[in-house]
Amino acid sequence: MRAINQQVLGGPEVLELVEVDPPVPADGEVLVRVRAAGVNPADWKLRSGVVDRIGPPPFRLGLEFSGVVEGTGEEVFALWLSRAGAYAEYVAVPGEALARKPSSVDHTHAAALPGAALTAWQALAGVAGVHSGQRVLVHAAAGGVGHLAVQIAKARGAYVIGTARADKHEFVRSLGADEVVDYTAVDFTEAIDPVDVAYDLVGGDYGSRSLSIVDSGGVLLDAVGDDAEGGGDPRYRRFYVSPSGADLAEIAALVDAGTLRVHVEQTLDLADAAKAHQLSESGRVRGKIVLTV
Template sequence: MKMRAVSQSVFGGPEVLEMVEVDRPAPGDGEVVVKVHAVAVNPADWRLRSGQIRYFGEPPFTLGCDVSGVVAATGPGADKFEAGDEVFGMLLSPAGAYAEYVVLAQDSLTRKPKSLDHVHAAALPVAALTAWQGLAKLRSGDRVLIQAAAGGVGHLAVQFARERGATVIGTARAAKHEFLRDLGADQLIDYTTEDFTKIEPVDVVLDLVGGDVAQPSLELVKPGGVFVDALGSDQLAAQPGYFRLYCEANGDELAKIAELVDAGTVKVHVEKVLPLDKVAEAHRLVETGRTTGKIVLTP
């Protein structure tokens, strides 16, 4: 059977993304096929599309790491879910979720939060797991600085940090400060007019910006604290407290996050929903780095 998917045959701008017809995938050992109801667009997607990151090798490939949908089929040994279960999860594969159906390892999935529709559930996996794993060493009473606090990862990190009893400091444009206060941020810095390096030292920095922001952010970390680098900096890797974050798919952690969502402790913000055939527009929006929360596609 055939399905629609987004593919690219070359690296390049958003215009290289095209709708194609391909065979519907079949599950292998420990895998499930999910009928995709929604898929989120992540910053890594445009970097993979452009060739800035070569994780998938050379095209052609299909992007999309975040998925929410319904189990359509299960493979041998996949006994955690049954056809018809509503699930969400994360995959890192060149056969991505910009499609009508996708195959995932069952351990990278969990049941969709009951309180969310598929659009909002799809906005969670990569962003939530990045924030969750990035704040793994955060403790109650700690001070944490979150760079790009209003973004897809950042706005969830604010809430996880608050839930863990930390004092939350975030950088964002002034127009986004009210949004972040409502999520629990204690102190906000407009990076366009204020110098974030003037704050008191912190126990943890979650850097979601990189570039020129990285070194001065690391210098704010107290002795014994940790600088969590979500983007990667070879220049800083040898410095004390440096930790390079690589987000990993984890269904068990997603299940804990789903519990927080259903309890009303954590909210996920979706800025815009577009149909799958508007994927190029979605990439243009995400590539600006100015979105609040997530952009989601629906097949």
């Protein structure tokens, strides 16, 4: 099968298109023919060594995908962290990580969902328990996680504020945001009234700055690691996404109901994985990038 492997840590150029044997599923695993694989910031961070979650190379990236179960033809999608990831024609994944693909979207859009949608859903619906009447601030609201977080918070009845560059304001408003703030033009801490929940998808000093406008009983959700980490503030919550077929089933229901839509900025062939990483690493992507297999 075709796959994208890497032998060393480094820039996008270390991603190599190779021919390898398909994986052999272990007990409890399912063999899936990959139709599309999503590209996430976590991918280039693993590739370059900024994040070490799967050990040293050689390994294959690809945390999320949509495809067809070999032998049954069932269409599925999933998030799964492995040293033999989804940048390939086949992947072996534990059955509990899989969910039926939303029937209303194609494999390209389904592959863009698992990582970003689970990161938004588990943080907002799970940790924060966002509900009607709350004010929710989503940083990087036009990004992969952010654009889904805006929709999820809105679907749960919240008043949603997003931060984004001016050229992305129309897009963020189309997702349901009630306010959009250009963080390049104003200090968001001065432009936004206190909120119940702030979701930091940027990092750096966004943590402490966001805490300054979070109500005393509110919560700051940190998905990337920011300067509020370790500060001891009871409002602070460090968040890590977890694979979950059950949560993906809920997300699929939202998609099929028309409540949640994923924006795919660009699709590229599997062989163009290095180009996809360059785009992702630029930090200027609206929505998601997907590799078609």
